Amino acid sequence: MxxxxxxxxxxxxxxxxxxxxxxxxxxxxxxxxxxxxxxxxxxxxxxxxxxADVHVEGGRGAVRALLALPGSVVRGLAALTAATAFDATGGSVRRVRLRAGAGAGWAGTLLAASPDTCVIDVPRDDEVIVHALRPNAGPVEKAVARTDGAR
Missing domain, CATH: 1.20.5 (Single alpha-helices involved in coiled-coils or other helix-helix interfaces)
Incomplete structure (x- = not known):
């Protein structure tokens, strides 16, 4: 209740x-x-x-990702501005395997909040596919991604 x-x-x-x-x-x-x-x-x-039978679950790493979000947005704006100003092409598409206990819904939303990152797909509950203008992981991605390389 x-x-x-x-x-x-x-x-x-x-x-x-x-x-x-x-x-x-x-x-x-x-x-x-x-x-x-x-x-x-x-x-x-x-x-x-x-x-819709939607349940909010898997909040592991959410606080750390939220705290990293402002810096990620500023960094993303810089990358987006540089890509626009210098006509840079490219970026990379990569799979982000989420750490155990992280929900793909909220993690994908936070990843997509950065201006230089676009969530393309959520094929499984523990994985999102992103297109990013920068080659390395940003602070939000580091907060929600697995660090051990496990599948």
């Missing part, structure tokens, strides 16, 4: 926050409407997640 309530509150807070960001300053009535609408959206989002 507590997990359900937490999920609804998190969804409602996220949707209300998005409303505030996109709309800007709101009157008290508009804020009330935004909160009530977000609450309805939260219930709908939870029902959709249950209907």
């Amino acid at each position: 507590l997990a359900r309530l937490v999920e609804i509150v998190v969804w409602a807070a996220a949707l209300t926050g998005l409303t505030l960001v996109f709309v800007g300053s709101l009157s008290p009535v508009e804020l009330l409407v935004a909160c009530v609408t977000a609450l309805g959206g939260a219930f709908a989002a939870r029902r959709m997640r249950l209907a």
Whole structure:
């Protein structure tokens, strides 16, 4: 019961926050409407997640990857700017085998958040395929990838 309530509150807070960001300053009535609408959206989002049978799991390495994300974004912007400015072609497509306990959903999202990395495919729960402008792994990739080379 507590997990359900937490999920609804998190969804409602996220949707209300998005409303505030996109709309800007709101009157008290508009804020009330935004909160009530977000609450309805939260219930709908939870029902959709249950209907799709999606489970959030595999959070190992998530905190480290989140902490590495700002640096990765700055580094990715630099690589993207250099590739655009100097008409550099190339990049590499590589498989990133995820460390045990890491979920492909959140790990792929964080990998794709860097401007110089694009997640092409998620063939398995423990692997993502990325196209990256830089030849070596970035900080987020290092945080979520296996280090032992195991399959």
